[in-house]
Amino acid sequence: MPSRISDSFKGQSQTRLDLNTIKELPESHAWTSSDDHYPSENSCNFESIPVIDLDNNSNNNVLENIGHACKKWGAFQIINHNVSERLFQDIEVAGKSLFSLPMQQKLKASRSPEGVTGYGVARISSFFSKLMWSEGFTIVGSPIEHARQLWPKDYKKFCEVIEEYEKEMEKLAGRLMWLMLGSLGITKDDVKWAVGAKGESKGGCAALQLNSYPACPDPDRAMGLAAHTDSTILTILQQNNTSGLQVFQEGSGWVTVPPMPGALVVNVGDLLHILSNGSYPSVLHRAVVNSTRHRLSVAYLYGRPSGLKVSPLPKLVDQRHPPLYRAVTWSEYLRSKAKHFDKALSSVRLCVPLSGFADAKDHDGVQVG
Numbered sequence: 001m002p003s004r005i006s007d008s009f010k011g012q013s014q015t016r017l018d019l020n021t022i023k024e025l026p027e028s029h030a031w032t033s034s035d036d037h038y039p040s041e042n043s044c045n046f047e048s049i050p051v052i053d054l055d056n057n058s059n060n061n062v063l064e065n066i067g068h069a070c071k072k073w074g075a076f077q078i079i080n081h082n083v084s085e086r087l088f089q090d091i092e093v094a095g096k097s098l099f100s101l102p103m104q105q106k107l108k109a110s111r112s113p114e115g116v117t118g119y120g121v122a123r124i125s126s127f128f129s130k131l132m133w134s135e136g137f138t139i140v141g142s143p144i145e146h147a148r149q150l151w152p153k154d155y156k157k158f159c160e161v162i163e164e165y166e167k168e169m170e171k172l173a174g175r176l177m178w179l180m181l182g183s184l185g186i187t188k189d190d191v192k193w194a195v196g197a198k199g200e201s202k203g204g205c206a207a208l209q210l211n212s213y214p215a216c217p218d219p220d221r222a223m224g225l226a227a228h229t230d231s232t233i234l235t236i237l238q239q240n241n242t243s244g245l246q247v248f249q250e251g252s253g254w255v256t257v258p259p260m261p262g263a264l265v266v267n268v269g270d271l272l273h274i275l276s277n278g279s280y281p282s283v284l285h286r287a288v289v290n291s292t293r294h295r296l297s298v299a300y301l302y303g304r305p306s307g308l309k310v311s312p313l314p315k316l317v318d319q320r321h322p323p324l325y326r327a328v329t330w331s332e333y334l335r336s337k338a339k340h341f342d343k344a345l346s347s348v349r350l351c352v353p354l355s356g357f358a359d360a361k362d363h364d365g366v367q368v369g
């Protein structure tokens with residue numbers, strides 16, 4: 001059974017059309033509402049996801065606000081997160097230099113049919129009959145191998161920026177995970193995988209996804225990135241001051257997340273939905289495109305070490321709240337997403353008999369697999 005994230009995907013086609021130079025929307029990229037798996041209703045956008053100030057010294061009630069945002073929206077924006085503006089500028093330059101390379105150069109760093117890292121179309125593309133108006137580059141750990149193929153002589157700066165960004169995001173993601181769990185009354189003492197055998201704090205596993213959405217000749221008929229939930233604990237997204245991200249909310253429809261200078265978007269992923277035993281929805285989101293501006297987004301997809309099993313946390317499970325999901329490892333879940341896409345969560349859902357359940361107390365949240 002595959003146990004690494006990279007083993008979870010099967011052959012997928014690579015992008016070849018250069019979206020940066022096309023003057024008319026090809027039929028292959030023209031979406032109608034029946035091409036999407038989700039409702040296409042638009043919202044009046046009276047309200048959007050909350051903005052949360054992470055400054056320790058400001059007297060706001062961070063835990064309560066985060067809990068409320070996670071329950072209501074499954075997403076929020078953060079300010080005062082301590083990631084420097086300079087790093088945002090550096091990663092924007094790095095991303096733009098990658099996507100502005102000639103197509104034949106980018107294809108040298110293509111994601112392999114069995115792989116997870118490299119250049120290509122969004123993995124979920126195979127579930128749609130139309131192509132998305134975007135290209136992506138996925139990194140896990142060091143990007144050096146692909147960076148060498150892209151810039152044989154000049155790959156170091158790109159690697160340095162990526163690695164610095166990953167380091168900063170790992171710290172922030174860990175902090176956010178504990179805040180989001182803290183809002184549910186969960187502390188590190190409640191979670192077995194929080195601390196290792198030697199008492200050290202255990203981090204997660206992550207992927208960094210650079211998304212490029214070139215300006216589009218017919219944005220209303222195109223789709224940047226189709227509606228999906230992330231297969232993560234949480235995702236931290238930087239949308240580089242260009243609008244495009246929308247979240248779906250029952251009753252409101254698609255709600256735009258307005259870009260705020262310096263802010264980052266945080267969203268609940270499927271694994272946190274499982275850990276929270278359904279308290280936090282993993283938010284359905286998509287990216288739309290526009291006719292004038294090229295948009296770059298950077299997503300830090302934070303999960304768990306791939307062999308570690310995730311299941312509803314025991315503190316959140318009792319007679320009245322039976323576990324809604326079975327234990328699953330990240331790599332197993334990613335494989336399920338690659339196979340079932342929007343049915344992946346229900347594929348790990350437990351059928352709970354109405355008469356209750358016998359072994360809730362045996363659930364310990366995680367087991368090392």
Ligand SMILES: C=C1C[C@]23C[C@H]1CC[C@H]2[C@@]12CCC[C@@](C)(C(=O)O1)[C@H]2[C@@H]3C(=O)O
Nearest residue numbers: 122123124138207209228230231301337
């Ligand atoms: C760690 C991850 C999470 C992945 C797969 C793998 C690497 C790339 C991620 C994304 C990024 C773009 C949306 C998504 C839906 C996609 O197509 O690729 C994500 C997917 C998931 O969240 O399922």
Ligand SMILES: O=C(O)CCC(=O)C(=O)O
Nearest residue numbers: 209211244245287297299
């Ligand atoms: O570009 C965006 O705003 C969304 C990107 C995204 O959802 C992802 O990379 O998972």
Ligand SMILES: [Fe+2]
Nearest residue numbers: 228229230285
């Ligand atoms: Fe996403």
